[in-house]
Amino acid sequence: MASLPRIAAASSSATVRLMAFIFLRWIPGHAFVPIIFTSLAVYLSSLFSLLKGSQLGAQRVAKDAKGSTKRSQEPGPANPRDSVLKTLLTGLPSARSSLWTWITALINIAVALLTLDFLIRGLVFYPSSDVAFSRIGYVSPTTANLLLREPDSAQLPVVVSYQELTRDPANWIEEGRIYKLDNTTDFTAVVTLKNLKPATHYRYSLSNNKTGTFVTVPRPGSPAANRISFVTSSCLKPNFPYNLLSHPLRVPGIEQMTSTLGKLPALLRPAFMLFLGDFVYIDVPLRFGSSLSHYRSEYRRIYSSPSWTAGPTDDQAIDLPWIHTLDDHEIANDWSQGNQTAPYPAAADPFIHYHVRANPPIPETPFAPPDDVTYFSFVNGPASFFMLDTRTYRSEPAQDNSTILGSAQLQSLLAYVARPEPAGVHWKIIASSVPFTKNWQFGTTDTWGGFLNERRTVFEAMWRAERELGVRIILLSGDRHEFGATRFPDPSLQLSSNELQPHTSGFGLHEFSVGPLSMFYLPVRSYRQTDDEDVTVKYAPDGNSKFGLIDIADDVEDLDPAAPAPVPLRSSVLTYSLYVDGAIVWKYRLSVPLERDAAGHAASSTAMRVSLLPPGRVLEDQLVAEGWDVLLKTAIGRAEEIGNCVAKKATALYFQVLDRVQREERLD
Structure with a gap:
């Protein structure tokens, strides 16, 4: 023994x-x-x-x-x-x-x-207190936001200049000079380059030897404005999966994405990265502090990563404009305690200096003082965007009056959804750091699944906008370290049960939730359709690096490909391509008909639904069919769901027994 x-x-x-x-x-x-x-x-x-x-x-x-x-x-x-x-x-x-x-x-x-x-x-x-860098944030047809950090006072003043790449190399235009950088902003500043030409390739240069390139947005109404490509993802952690021989600040997912995008045709090269939160992980693996200096140091370390400048000079991640939303790990896990409770004030400081100030402008109707707004809206080509902040204003989830947006942001979003878009804009793209779908059965209350009343209000406004405005609304999200495509059919469509089955393409609002860009993925299955409100289109949990490439362009699309006589129609077509570990594995297509009759209906004799918007359809699926191991992974993934259910029933039974005993004692 x-x-x-x-x-x-x-x-x-x-x-x-x-x-x-x-x-x-x-x-x-x-x-x-x-x-x-x-x-x-x-x-x-x-x-x-x-x-x-x-x-x-x-x-x-x-x-x-x-x-x-x-x-x-x-x-x-x-x-x-x-x-x-x-x-x-x-x-x-x-x-x-x-x-x-x-x-x-x-x-x-x-x-x-x-x-x-x-x-x-x-x-x-790598405390990175001496890191100096520059990057481009939001770019419009005539402006570009340039973020820089320079802690060395000997480099002041920093002179900011730019030029067109196709012009005389000696012809530099000075935008301005920065005479003071100090610890109040962690030695950062944002300069807006102005008076730029639309759809033009520029180079900027700083007197501290930092330089980079960017391309301005096409002029609204121009032929080039009919097309846009951009990438989206969320969640990154340096040196994970861990490699002893790797630089501790290396981010493999950034390098893999940059290499993949560099091989795309020029028309598909993305205009920007829409990054949907968890840019830093202050509490993973361990929280070493909650002070202002701790939060700032995490941002500095990420921007110190050699991955930003890896690869060929013309294809570096630092030259791709990034715009950001906020999520929980930039504050604390599953944060829902508002913007006054610690550690939020300390967490918000570097997010504002490193991201908000280089982000797009706030909405036209923010319903709040501008200095208090951390949600954004802009137009680029055929699409308008609304970037939500689902952390700063949220309350405790799963209550009757729970809010994930707060009153001002909710009113601003509803006003944006109901507003007609300018000519040539056919898509409203709404970005959320957490998924809209409640199909994720692990940590559901941290998503919009914990705020279903507010979600219903937002969905009803979106369904109405699709019916009345002739635009299509796309939802983008991250957070879950998995990919999930979900559609939310308008109840007025009265779809049949076959059209609401899991893993089917079709009608409805569409959400594409993707992550991580460079982090862990769950080795179990945690996403499952439970009703006919949230219909599963595709679920892809595996992969340490995932991102979506979205391309919108004018094309000829069959209004109903399944019809006996398909009707080709000029349309604005959105193609979503999912990349996992550097390889494209899934493609999906949605469209908005551009040719309409006097009554606003699609110019076709095909009997279409009330929404007038064609169903989505799968173009490519390279994902391996699910095997025997999925049953085990699904069972493990449902452990929390089953445990919570058992705990609730046990608690309810306990109180029933206790109440009965108390009644009998009173009778005695």
Whole structure:
């Protein structure tokens, strides 16, 4: 029978190795860290106890061999049949060689040190307080927002200049000079380059040797304004999955995306990145502080990553304009306590300086003082955008009066949805950091699934806008580290049960939720359709790097491809391409007919629905069919759902029994 120290050594050794593997390669959750180091302490204590016992046993055996008449009752030496493989796999001491005993111990110590390296190498060796960089944010037909950071006072004043790439290289235009940068803004500033020409390629240059390029947006109403391409994703964490030989601030997903986009034809090159939150993870794997300096340092470290300038000079991530929304890990996990409670004020400071000031303008009707607004709206080509802030103004979820937007933002969104768009704008794109669908069964209340009353109000306004304004509304979101395409059919369409089945394309508002750009993904299935309100189109959970490429262009589209005689019609067509780990795996198409009769109906004899908008359809699907392992992954993914259900029923039963006992006592 195995002794207690042997059981403790073997079990703690297995725990160290398994938990570290999960932590470093699968999910860098904060719960794994104390388990790993506690298990290591238990293992080392148990190992020393076994080694000490073996030495004592050996001494007693030697004494008996010299003539002692009494056999020792203490443990003897380890089993001589113990193999080297057994020692390496179990962590138990070897009877054959002390060398292998120390090797297996060093393996566990090394695993713990790798965990420690992932935790603190970037934090300790790359405080990034001296990082200087520049990037482009929001770009319009005539302006571009340039964010820069320069902590070295010897570089002041910073002179900002720009020029057209096709003009005389010596012909630089000075936009301005920055004479002061200090700690109040973490040494950042935003300069707006003005008086630019639409659809023109520019280079900017700073006197501190920072430079970059950008392209302005086409003039509204011009032929070039009929097309736009952009990318969207969310969630990034440096050096994950962990690689000992990698730079601790390297972001593999950024490099992979940049390389992939660099191979696209010129027409598909994205105009910007719409990044939907979790740009920093202040609390993953561990929160080392909640002060202003801690939050600022996380932003500086991300912008210190070598991944921004990896690859060819003409195809670097730093030259792609990024615009940002806010999510929970930039504050605290599942944040729902408003904008006054700590640590929100400290978290908001770098988000404002590094992102908000370079973002698009606020909506025309914000229904709040402009300085208090962190939601944005802009037009680019055939689409208008509304970028929601689903963290700053939200209240506690799953209550009758819960709000995810707050009163002012809700009114601003409803005004935007109801507003007719200028000629040539056929799409309203609404970006949310968290998904609209309630199909995610893990952490549902942190999404719009915890604010269903407000969601219904927003959906009714969207359905009405699609019917009355002749535009199509697309929802984009992130947060979940998975991809999910969902449609929300207008009840007035009265679709049949077959049209509401899971994994079908068709009618309705469409949401594309994608992430992470560079982070873990869940090895279980957590998305499942539960009713006919949220209809699953596609679910793709796997992949450490996922992003969507959205391309909108005029084309000829069959109004109903399934009809016996399809009717080609000039349309504005949106194509969504899902990329997983650098490869395109799924494509989906939606369209808006551009030719309408005097009554505003699509020019076709085909019997269409009330919405007048054609159904979506799958163009390409390279995802592997689900196999036997999906059943196991789905069962594990439903563990929280089942556990919550059991807990609720048990609690309800407890209070029923308690209430009955109290009534009987009163009767007595």
